Amino acid sequence: MNAPRLQGVLSPVLTPFDRTGRPSHERFVRHCRWLLDQGVGLAVFGTNSEANSLTVREKRELLDALVTQQLPTRLMMPGTGACAWPDAVELTRHALAAGCAGVLMLPPFYYKGTGDEGLFSYFARVIEQVDDARLRIFLYHIPPVTQVPLSLALIERLLNTFPGVIAGVKDSGGDWAHTEAMIREFQPRGFDVFAGSETFLLQTMRAGGAGCITATANVNPTAILRLYQDWRADDADAQQAALDRTRAIFQAYPLIAAMKTAIAWKSGDEHWQHVRPPLSPLAAQARRELEDSLARAGFDIPAAQRLSMVAALD
Numbered sequence: 001m002n003a004p005r006l007q008g009v010l011s012p013v014l015t016p017f018d019r020t021g022r023p024s025h026e027r028f029v030r031h032c033r034w035l036l037d038q039g040v041g042l043a044v045f046g047t048n049s050e051a052n053s054l055t056v057r058e059k060r061e062l063l064d065a066l067v068t069q070q071l072p073t074r075l076m077m078p079g080t081g082a083c084a085w086p087d088a089v090e091l092t093r094h095a096l097a098a099g100c101a102g103v104l105m106l107p108p109f110y111y112k113g114t115g116d117e118g119l120f121s122y123f124a125r126v127i128e129q130v131d132d133a134r135l136r137i138f139l140y141h142i143p144p145v146t147q148v149p150l151s152l153a154l155i156e157r158l159l160n161t162f163p164g165v166i167a168g169v170k171d172s173g174g175d176w177a178h179t180e181a182m183i184r185e186f187q188p189r190g191f192d193v194f195a196g197s198e199t200f201l202l203q204t205m206r207a208g209g210a211g212c213i214t215a216t217a218n219v220n221p222t223a224i225l226r227l228y229q230d231w232r233a234d235d236a237d238a239q240q241a242a243l244d245r246t247r248a249i250f251q252a253y254p255l256i257a258a259m260k261t262a263i264a265w266k267s268g269d270e271h272w273q274h275v276r277p278p279l280s281p282l283a284a285q286a287r288r289e290l291e292d293s294l295a296r297a298g299f300d301i302p303a304a305q306r307l308s309m310v311a312a313l314d
Contacts, residue, residue, distance in 0.1 A: 006077055006101050006138075006168075007192060007210045009225050011035050011217035012046025014259060015054065015062070017274040023058055024271065025065040027309055031218075031263075032071055034306050038221035042071075043104055043170075045079035045091075047145065048215040048256050053276040056087050060094050073099040077138060077213075081106030085122055089129045102136035102167055104213070109146035116154040120161075127162055135165050142172035142196065149173070152181060159189060170213045172196025176203060183207045198224045199247055202240040205231040215255055219262050219301055220246055249293045257282045258290055265291055266304035 013035065016027035032042050044066070045051040045059050054062075063078060080091035080103040088105065095103050108114075108122050127135065139158075143149040150169070158166045168191050171179045179200065183193045184207075192210035195201055198220075201212045205228065217224050223246070227239045250258045257275055261282050264272035273281045282290065301307075 005192070006041060006075070008041060009039070009198075009211055009217055009221065009228050010041035010043040010077060010194070010213040011221065012043045012048040012051075012079070012213060012215055014218050014256070014263070015049045015051075015276075016260075016272055017276060018271060019274065021274070021276055023054070023062055024309075025062065027269075027271065027307070028062055029065055029069050029071070030307055030309070032066055033069070034303065035217070035221060036071065036075060038302070039225045040217050040221045041075045041077065042066075043077045043079065043213045046104060046140075046213070046215075047142065047172075048218065048259070049079070050256065050276050050279065051079050053279075056082075056090060059091060063094065063098055063100075067098050074101050076100045077102045077104050079104045079106065079140070081108075081140060083108045083110045085125050085129070088126050092126065092130050092135065093132070096130070096132050096134050102138050104138045104140050104170060106140045106142070107146060107148045107150060109148045112147055114148075116151055116157070119148070119150070119154055120157055123158055124161065127165055136167040137165055138167055138192070138194070139169040140172070141169055141178075144172070144174060152178075152185060155182065155186060155191075159186060159191060164190075166191065168192030168194065168210060170194045170196050176200060179204065179209070180207055183209050197247070198227070198243045199240075201227055201243070202231055202236055215259065216247055216250055219250070219259050220299075222302055246297065246299060249290070249297060249299070252293075253282060253286055253290055254279070261287050261290055262294060262299075263301065263304065263307055266301040267308040268305070269308035271309065272307070 016024040018024045078095045082088040141150040195204040195212040198214045260272050
């Protein structure tokens, strides 16, 4: 049973909240539908979704909201990793029941120094407990956050033990040599390597990678998708430089709050400012500086009004 193969540009979808701190399902659906219309796939419940501040129940309900509204689950890669493997099993089963093409799985990140053996046991336990031929796992390598790297030796062992199940990786390690090694060693085996940021998109495509799963696809999808599609074009390096400049503006601030601020600004819906503690929204001065920097750069969000629910009662 072969799942559709996900490639291209995916977004770790921002999770909107209402003023009480609950996920705003209608805004979430609107944002996901807008991303799909821009040609971007949905890596819901990723880092920039504030996924580790969401409960298992909240994630299930948000995914159910997308299914109810008939958004195409074949273009979804929900994050289902959790420190407790039973939570990962529950979320993964729910994603498969919804028809999602794959799941993005963090390693268990709280306990450090467990080594490859401990990590292998975790992934093996999840795979064996899910026990579903449809399962396609994309590993999530983000050691700057987790402090738990996924070694090449671990990936090779997982591929050898679970062929067809271990489908790829999102590499947010920031180490191009590691990304390049994964593409060289594992891409020929059907293991798709996604850059974790569009700053590595052109290098990834030139090396034979599958695309990128990147935070700023939430706010700059058109330009990122264009480079993915036109990476062989004469102006590809110039496109990459332009993406890097926009990314740098957002990264000068806490990234999640900055992206939500940009959506609130361009859509006119101030509820997009809400983040869940321990994160904080941008202070007024930082917001003005961000908006000024983006305006000088000519930044815009296409059809941003579709993300607004200014008339909604929260």
